[in-house]
Structure formats: structure tokens, C-alpha cells
Amino acid sequence: EVVLTQSPGTLSLSPGERATLSCRASQTVSSNYLAWYQQKPGQAPRLLIYGASSRATGIPDRFSGSGSGTDFTLTISRLEPEDFAVYYCHQYGRSPEMFTFGQGTKLEIK
């Protein structure tokens, strides 16, 4: 079973700054089957990135994903007030038993 470890647990930044969130897998993520979601309090998660680096429909280009193998990064180039939320990485693949989520990174206003 692949374990996804996100860091940091909490990231305190100001609007306009750059955010870098990490997701590290305990084993290689095949075919870069790695997604990122944003979740705000009381809401469902929203897909941001899939395939490690492809932006989902309607996602602003300040969000970008990168990485391969075991190390993946979500970057928000210039934080907007609405970007402060919890972010989860997610491994998917050839069977649902591969579905794994990271524990989340909370991005809070400094």
C-alpha cells in the first residue's frame, strides 16, 4: 500500500505570496496518477490537478502541479484570498484499492 505524506502540515502565507505544497509517496506512483484537490470548510473537495500536472477545467493558471515518481508538488504562484483552504493529494490507478489520499496541508492566512 502506497502512503502519501504531505508537507508541511500547515503553511502560513500572505496573499500575493507563492505557495509550495509537497506530496511524497512511499513507492513510485505509476504513470503519474496523482491528483490534487482543494477543500474549503463545509464544502466538497474540488479537483485542481490530475496526471500530476494537468489543470482541471476552470482552474486558474496560478495553480500548477509538477513531479514524478515519488515526489510531487502543487504550486500556487500568487495567492488569492480564496486560495486559503486545505489541499489533498490523491493517488489513483489500475484498481480502486490503489486509491490513497495524503493527510492534507492547511494553507492559512498569515
Next chain:
Amino acid sequence: EVQLLESGGGLVQSGGSLRLPCAASGFTLSNYAMTWVRQAPGKGLEWVASIGGGGDTHYSDSVKGRFTISRDNSKNMLYLQMSSLRAEDTAVYFCAKDGHPGNGVWDYFDYWGQGTLVTVSS
């Protein structure tokens, strides 16, 4: 517009049962794998169960033998039948849609419902 709407949550005693429906609209349900994901209060996301377009079912070890996922494509409905409920099943339950039809990959989730809260009292 794709929409997923869960219902059926509530307070249930330990050992009890509950069925969660998820109404799907805006896409052809039969073409997509569907999944239930849960989130315990203040915690992260946990995969619960998935059903393929062909009806094949998959469960996490924590719910295997107690939960049943099913679908009625004619009614555009997904279900999660939960039995032998435990306190640790307390969570918001989300239904989620697979990102790609029939590509041989159990994909990311491109649409999620708003969730329904299940509280199991001991």
C-alpha cells in the same frame, strides 16, 4: 451541468443500518465508475467503496463485509448500503464521479457531491 446529490444521512445507533442514495445528473451514469469517499470530523479523506461501469465492486478493508455499493443506471442513482455500523464510521460521506469513462484506469474524481453526515452513536 454535472450534479451529484447525496442524502440519507443521520443519527444511527451502533450496530444499525443506513442507506445513502446519491442522485446523479448531467452525465450518463452507466459510462462512469463511481466512488464513495468519507471524511471523519476534522480528519482527512478516506476511500470507502467503488463500482465500475460494468458493476464490479471494490471496498476498503475497513468496510468490507459491512457496506454494499450499488447503482441503478436507469434511475441515475448510486447507493451505499451500510450495516453493522460502528462509531468509527461517523463521517461525512461523499459520492464522486470518475474523471474518464472506460479507459482502464480508476481515475481521479472530477465531480463530488456536497456530502451527507452519518453519525453513529455508541
